[in-house]
Amino acid sequence: MSYPLRTAAAVTALGLAGAAIWTFSGGGSETDQKAVSLGRIANVALTTEHDCTDLLAYYRAHATRLVGPYGLNDGVQTFARAEVATDSAAAGKALAPNASGESTQRSAAGTPDSGTNVQVAGVDESDVVKTNGDLMVAVINGEIRITRLAGAETKTLATWRPAEGSAQSVLLDGDTAVVIGDQNGGIPLGAMKLAPGSGRFRADVTDLTVLDLADPAHPRPVRRLELGGTRSGEARLVDGEIRLALTSGPTGITWKQAQYPDGMTDAAKAQSEFEKSEKAATAANKRLIAKSTIADWIPKATVTQLNAKGKPDGPAVSRPLIDCEQVAIPASFSGLRTLALVSMDLHAEAPLTSWQSAGVIADGSTVYATADHVWLATSRWNALAFDGAVDGSTSRVMPGAIRFAPSMASTEIHRFDTPLRAQPKYVASGEITGSLLNQFAMDEKDGLLRVASTTQGDVTPALPIDDLSAAKRSASWSTPQPTPKPSEARVTVLKVNDDRLSQVGVVTGLGVGEQIRGVRFVGDVGYVVTYRQTDPLYIVDLSDPAQPRVRGELAVLGYSAYLHPAGTGRLLGLGQDGTKTGNVTGLQLSLFDVGNLDSPRRLDRKRLANAWSDAESDHHAFTMAGDLVLIPYTSWNSVRKPGVESLNDVYRDRFDAGVIAVRVASDGLGTPTTLRPIADGPVTFDSSHTIAPSIQRTTEATPIRTVVQADTIYTLTPRGVAAHSASDFTRLTFASF
Numbered sequence: 194m195s196y197p198l199r200t201a202a203a204v205t206a207l208g209l210a211g212a213a214i215w216t217f218s219g220g221g222s223e224t225d226q227k228a229v230s231l232g233r234i235a236n237v238a239l240t241t242e243h244d245c246t247d248l249l250a251y252y253r254a255h256a257t258r259l260v261g262p263y264g265l266n267d268g269v270q271t272f273a274r275a276e277v278a279t280d281s282a283a284a285g286k287a288l289a290p291n292a293s294g295e296s297t298q299r300s301a302a303g304t305p306d307s308g309t310n311v312q313v314a315g316v317d318e319s320d321v322v323k324t325n326g327d328l329m330v331a332v333i334n335g336e337i338r339i340t341r342l343a344g345a346e347t348k349t350l351a352t353w354r355p356a357e358g359s360a361q362s363v364l365l366d367g368d369t370a371v372v373i374g375d376q377n378g379g380i381p382l383g384a385m386k387l388a389p390g391s392g393r394f395r396a397d398v399t400d401l402t403v404l405d406l407a408d409p410a411h412p413r414p415v416r417r418l419e420l421g422g423t424r425s426g427e428a429r430l431v432d433g434e435i436r437l438a439l440t441s442g443p444t445g446i447t448w449k450q451a452q453y454p455d456g457m458t459d460a461a462k463a464q465s466e467f468e469k470s471e472k473a474a475t476a477a478n479k480r481l482i483a484k485s486t487i488a489d490w491i492p493k494a495t496v497t498q499l500n501a502k503g504k505p506d507g508p509a510v511s512r513p514l515i516d517c518e519q520v521a522i523p524a525s526f527s528g529l530r531t532l533a534l535v536s537m538d539l540h541a542e543a544p545l546t547s548w549q550s551a552g553v554i555a556d557g558s559t560v561y562a563t564a565d566h567v568w569l570a571t572s573r574w575n576a577l578a579f580d581g582a583v584d585g586s587t588s589r590v591m592p593g594a595i596r597f598a599p600s601m602a603s604t605e606i607h608r609f610d611t612p613l614r615a616q617p618k619y620v621a622s623g624e625i626t627g628s629l630l631n632q633f634a635m636d637e638k639d640g641l642l643r644v645a646s647t648t649q650g651d652v653t654p655a656l657p658i659d660d661l662s663a664a665k666r667s668a669s670w671s672t673p674q675p676t677p678k679p680s681e682a683r684v685t686v687l688k689v690n691d692d693r694l695s696q697v698g699v700v701t702g703l704g705v706g707e708q709i710r711g712v713r714f715v716g717d718v719g720y721v722v723t724y725r726q727t728d729p730l731y732i733v734d735l736s737d738p739a740q741p742r743v744r745g746e747l748a749v750l751g752y753s754a755y756l757h758p759a760g761t762g763r764l765l766g767l768g769q770d771g772t773k774t775g776n777v778t779g780l781q782l783s784l785f786d787v788g789n790l791d792s793p794r795r796l797d798r799k800r801l802a803n804a805w806s807d808a809e810s811d812h813h814a815f816t817m818a819g820d821l822v823l824i825p826y827t828s829w830n831s832v833r834k835p836g837v838e839s840l841n842d843v844y845r846d847r848f849d850a851g852v853i854a855v856r857v858a859s860d861g862l863g864t865p866t867t868l869r870p871i872a873d874g875p876v877t878f879d880s881s882h883t884i885a886p887s888i889q890r891t892t893e894a895t896p897i898r899t900v901v902q903a904d905t906i907y908t909l910t911p912r913g914v915a916a917h918s919a920s921d922f923t924r925l926t927f928a929s930f
Contacts, residue, residue, distance in 0.1 A: 194917035202898035264448025335359030421492030426560030445489030527555035623694025636714035713756035724752035762788025804828035825896035
């Protein structure tokens with residue numbers, strides 16, 4: 194569904210009245226509005242369809258069970274068992290709109306023209322730097338820096354900063370940049386903060402700003418789109434269409450807060466009064482939930498036209514980010530946040546003034562996207578029944594309690610179809626055992642999803658959140674706790690079967706007692722790295738999806754955190770070298786021969802002691818152009834001062850940062866060359882940590898990203914852009930910001 198613009202004032206009328214909801218017609222003036230039915234909820238995960246009334250009932254029923262004396266903002270909740278059992282019965286009635294009274298709640302790599310190393314060819318990912326021909330657009334300290342790339346003549350053209358919030362990443366489509374940021378005021382994404390002067394939590398807001406770069410020396414902001422919620426992973430760009438996943442919680446409710454009585458000298462009486470305050474606040478919050486409308490739960494979006502200075506040019510225009518009929522309820526409870534997948538066409542006449550969206554009630558965490566589908570992984574929530582549950586807000590032990598929390602024991606995966614410039618569609622959900630490392634743990638081939646996960650034995654018995662009667666019966670002070678099972682890795686193959694993701698095949702038992710540290714799927718082969726003391730690289734044959742099997746295994750010291758295909762039968766692994774006891778010793782780049790699936794071997798490796806790279810955890814920092822691999826690194830270690838015998842001031846610190854350049858051949862790795870943006874290194878200073886300005890200039894020029902244009906390597910740093918020759922690696926210039 195595509196949304197026409199309507200006024201911000203109109204959205205305040207959004208409310209629930211039977212099956213009708215305030216919405217906006219697709220024509221007329223901006224003040225036109227009417228109450229219309231939004232129809233039935235398109236919920237493929239349930240057998241019965243829902244309308245907005247039923248959707249609101251779902252939010253209310255589960256929120257009533259989960260809310261505590263500090264609202265829903267304090268995450269994991271703990272409650273007295275009798276109270277939960279009572280609310281469970283009420284929730285069952287609220288979710289039974291059908292006549293029978295039955296509850297309806299059922300249990301390839303590529304580097305595009307932008308210069309970014311991405312997981313799927315043709316699907317760009319937002320990052321802190323993008324290139325378009327001879328132009329580099331980068332995010333540094335919340336600002337946009339625009340640089341003309343011209344070898345030795347490279348120079349900075351302009352700096353632009355959002356009037357509100359700060360820039361975090363960028364997408365580039367021709368002369369149009371979309372700057373993605375947030376309004377957290379420096380608080381990490383996903384956190385909540387108190388609105389000034391109140392006890393009300395303000396939800397995160399994700400900003401998208403269109404920046405016209407037709408004249409790159411004078412970037413011109415066009416409009417800003419504020420989206421309620423936080424990003425789940427980076428935005429994707431496919432043929433000019435942005436796809437962005439957001440999660441949001443209830444934003445229209447000011448929660449009551451329990452207060453500890455100050456000034457009481459009788460500790461027991463003070464504790465008693467505090468417990469009364471908690472009960473009163475919880476009861477008040479339940480009343481707030483009962484009075485809530487759908488507008489309190491569905492995120493909204495606000496469009497603002499901007500002038501040349503980035504200030505508002507006219508009134509803001511707000512409306513719901515997603516309509517009720519586009520929100521699906523998962524088959525098992527996955528939290529109370531609303532996960533919305535939004536697509537926006539940058540080739541439209543007025544980009545970011547219209548969008549199409551679909552969603553599910555779940556908390557998105559990991560995003561994997563192809564050109565046609567988006568797969569979102571969420572944590573399933575369980576009711577953990579055990580004795581001595583600790584209230585996270587007060588640190589008090591509550592005997593005989595039930596604790597609700599996201600479980601690491603299993604992961605739910607939701608599939609959305611994303612046809613180009615058409616309505617996204619929520620298709621199906623499924624569940625696998627274990628948790629995912631990152632987006633590379635998922636991969637689609639021939640319509641099947643392959644997923645690598647690490648399983649962990651639950652220390653406490655986990656029950657489906659709806660089986661509260663079983664939870665009530667299960668725990669007692671004398672209940673023995675099960676022995677945790679050792680972790681292991683597995684690869685599961687899933688397919689869409691009507692409205693569900695069903696298992697096609699699975700292989701288990703990889704790296705027993707270890708965790709997945711790196712994973713990559715290439716064609717019919719999955720590469721899985723687990724680690725505890727050594728690095729077993731497992732080769733999983735997926736040519737028969739119903740019978741996946743481990744073909745080969747290679748154990749080496751250390752581990753590879755990022756895996757990158759390097760031609761037929763070759764695989765690069767970037768991570769840390771290690772000792773036999775499992776201690777890591779520094780950065781390591783390995784070249785593996787995986788041509789024989791039954792007998793993988795390491796052909797070569799290069800090491801840098803006491804060093805690490807952002808590319809180990811962020812694949813955008815890794816660059817491979819042709820046979821050239823570029824890895825930004827940082828190292829910090831202490832060295833003994835020669836001739837000093839005193840125990841005081843024996844050591845001095847040595848800092849180094851640069852880019853390792855290595856050429857890859859079929860039989861090995863070339864000699865590494867270190868590219869430093871400003872001066873030769875490393876930089877050494879004594880234990881007083883007094884840094885001369887000249888040294889500080891060097892330490893602040895730590896490489897962030899590298900891109901290759903023509904025969905030049907460009908390195909982005911917080912202080913500027915360095916240019917090196919790609920043929921002989923000589924430094925050509927450093928263009929300061």
